[in-house]
Amino acid sequence: MFGQTITVAGAVAYERVVKGQPIRQRARGKSVVIVGGGSSGWMCAAAIARMAAPNLSITLVESEEIGVIGVGEATIPTMLEFNDFLGLKENDVLRECQGSFKLGIEFVDWFKKGDRYIHPFGFYGRDTPEFAFHQLWLRLRAMVEQGKVSSEAAGEIHQYNLCSVAAGLGRFSPAQGGADTILSTMRHAYHLDSIKYGQMLRRYAQDKGVHRIEGRVVEVEQDPDNGVIRAVKLEDTQVVAGNLFIDCSGFRALLIKGALRSHFVDWSQYLPCDRALAMPTACAGPPAPFTRASADTAGWRWRIPLQQRMGNGYVYSSAFIEDDAAQRRLMQTAEGSPLAQPKPLRFATGHRRSFWEKNCVAIGLAGGFIEPMESTSIHLAQMGIQRLVNLWPGRGFNPAEIAYYNQLMTDDYEQTRDFIVLHYSATQRDDTAFWQYLRNMDIPDTLTAKLEIFRGSGRILPSANDLFSPHSWLAVMLGQGVQPRNYDSLVDRVPEQALIQNMQLLKNAVYKTAESLPSHADYLDRHCRYAGA
Numbered sequence: 001m002f003g004q005t006i007t008v009a010g011a012v013a014y015e016r017v018v019k020g021q022p023i024r025q026r027a028r029g030k031s032v033v034i035v036g037g038g039s040s041g042w043m044c045a046a047a048i049a050r051m052a053a054p055n056l057s058i059t060l061v062e063s064e065e066i067g068v069i070g071v072g073e074a075t076i077p078t079m080l081e082f083n084d085f086l087g088l089k090e091n092d093v094l095r096e097c098q099g100s101f102k103l104g105i106e107f108v109d110w111f112k113k114g115d116r117y118i119h120p121f122g123f124y125g126r127d128t129p130e131f132a133f134h135q136l137w138l139r140l141r142a143m144v145e146q147g148k149v150s151s152e153a154a155g156e157i158h159q160y161n162l163c164s165v166a167a168g169l170g171r172f173s174p175a176q177g178g179a180d181t182i183l184s185t186m187r188h189a190y191h192l193d194s195i196k197y198g199q200m201l202r203r204y205a206q207d208k209g210v211h212r213i214e215g216r217v218v219e220v221e222q223d224p225d226n227g228v229i230r231a232v233k234l235e236d237t238q239v240v241a242g243n244l245f246i247d248c249s250g251f252r253a254l255l256i257k258g259a260l261r262s263h264f265v266d267w268s269q270y271l272p273c274d275r276a277l278a279m280p281t282a283c284a285g286p287p288a289p290f291t292r293a294s295a296d297t298a299g300w301r302w303r304i305p306l307q308q309r310m311g312n313g314y315v316y317s318s319a320f321i322e323d324d325a326a327q328r329r330l331m332q333t334a335e336g337s338p339l340a341q342p343k344p345l346r347f348a349t350g351h352r353r354s355f356w357e358k359n360c361v362a363i364g365l366a367g368g369f370i371e372p373m374e375s376t377s378i379h380l381a382q383m384g385i386q387r388l389v390n391l392w393p394g395r396g397f398n399p400a401e402i403a404y405y406n407q408l409m410t411d412d413y414e415q416t417r418d419f420i421v422l423h424y425s426a427t428q429r430d431d432t433a434f435w436q437y438l439r440n441m442d443i444p445d446t447l448t449a450k451l452e453i454f455r456g457s458g459r460i461l462p463s464a465n466d467l468f469s470p471h472s473w474l475a476v477m478l479g480q481g482v483q484p485r486n487y488d489s490l491v492d493r494v495p496e497q498a499l500i501q502n503m504q505l506l507k508n509a510v511y512k513t514a515e516s517l518p519s520h521a522d523y524l525d526r527h528c529r530y531a532g533a
């Protein structure tokens with residue numbers, strides 16, 4: 001019945017455990033089994049292999065027949081830290097994954113049709129210990145209304161952010177120089193072929209000793225007394241035993257849902273999109289250094305420029321549009337000629353109440369999903385991995401640490417949810433039933449509180465561990481038309497003329513710096529042009 005048992009180092013220790021003992025004493029974390037070889041699975045394998053003690057055995061089981069989801073091409077700047085941790089060089093990653101640089105996301109038609117704004121990385125001006133930079137700009141805007149300065153001289157907030165201006169000009173360079181230079185405020189992320197990125201990590205992990213098993217998991221063997229996972233059984237009768245199991249099986253969530261029944265916290269009342277179509281097209285010009293997200297009738301469309309092609313997609317709510325109509329809409333609007341038929345995807349928005357349950361941690365889509373409007377999924381997988389590494393159960397499973405892990409991950413997901421909901425709820429659009437629903441829906445109390453504080457005197461209070469900095473909240477709140485009634489009175493102590501002059505100097509310096517950078521295409525040619533077919 002059991003077939004061949006693969007005994008990996010540490011599994012022997014597992015077999016010696018005494019039945020009925022608390023989990024903490026029974027598992028030793030000597031043998032790790034990762035189920036799933038999408039980006040999450042290979043990110044886990046690579047990171048654990050990078051920090052593992054020599055006696056830790058790491059096995060990854062994946063099924064080529066099932067395959068990977070194969071989308072997930074836009075990232076955020078935290079990916080640089082992950083690649084750095086692994087020792088991967090930026091230019092190698094981009095060259096191999098046909099990558100391009102990303103300075104932010106352009107949002108089109110979100111606040112109202114015809115409107116656009118950018119949520120850039122990096123910073124607006126420079127904050128001081130007393131007040132945030134944008135308070136100076138809010139005061140300048142108040143002076144425009146009082147006729148003390150022209151609207152053009154005051155400018156728009158995005159003109160004070162280097163990433164935003166460089167993105168608009170199609171320029172790119174990584175941050176350089178000391179903290180007093182404008183170029184030091186540059187921040188970037190990547191657009192990349194996620195399948196190629198997964199393959200790169202697979203080579204990295206296998207070079208470091210990760211054992212890969214090809215096969216389909218058909219059963220999960222649990223301890224009948226306490227539900228702890230002992231092994232996964234494959235279709236070909238192999239049995240892979242372990243102490244710690246990492247569920248990276250994507251939306252199937254084979255272990256965390258299938259075996260351990262961790263409850264799914266459903267957020268579809270706030271985020272009703274539940275389907276997507278993804279379609280690559282030929283490049284329609286040099287790659288832009290930003291992602292585009294365009295609001296549409298019943299969802300939104302993405303455009304992600306890679307070196308050799310563009311990724312396009314339509315994320316939509318099946319309650320508000322038929323699949324055929326969504327497909328027509330994607331075909332009509334995508335730039336460049338299609339390179340493949342649209343690939344349909346279905347998803348639910350929310351997360352597992354327990355990301356870590358007994359001896360199983362769910363990472364990536366198995367743990368939860370929030371639509372990719374702000375490219376947060378790979379980051380959330382990265383956070384799951386980082387926290388698991390920080391709380392590594394090498395000396396057993398400590399329930400207090402597991403609870404702490406689950407709380408931190410829940411906070412990450414909730415903060416991300418609030419930020420995404422902001423894009424939908426703060427809109428003037430009411431041209432379709434989809435937008436009418438979103439405009440009028442109840443939003444999470446945490447988001448309401450943030451908005452109320454901002455509407456008062458423009459303050460943005462940072463929450464602990466929030467992925468999105470006050471600069472990001474500012475970009476999207478202003479972009480979505482949320483206007484503070486006033487500014488922080490502390491900035492009144494800056495003399496008016498000095499304020500006008502300094503702001504203008506800064507705006508000009510940001511523009512000149514952006515203009516002096518190489519074009520994004522030149523930078524790619526010089527440093528990381530993809531050499532493959």
Ligand SMILES: Cc1cc2nc3c(=O)[nH]c(=O)nc-3n(C[C@H](O)[C@H](O)[C@H](O)COP(=O)(O)OP(=O)(O)OC[C@H]3O[C@@H](n4cnc5c(N)ncnc54)[C@H](O)[C@@H]3O)c2cc1C
Pocket residue numbers: 035036037038039040041061062063064066067068069070071072073074075194215216217218248249250251252254276277278313315345347363364365366372375376377378379381
């Ligand atoms: C429409 C859409 C757009 C997205 N865009 C972005 C984006 O721009 N940026 C971003 O950061 N993220 C994005 N994401 C999320 C991103 O795709 C995922 O976070 C990322 O690909 C990681 O997926 P995964 O590894 O968790 O799952 P998957 O890629 O689905 O991998 C699951 C793995 O489990 C294996 N498996 C499943 N069942 C079994 C079984 N029975 N036996 C053996 N193996 C099994 C599969 O073979 C596969 O190897 C997007 C997601 C969607 C749905």
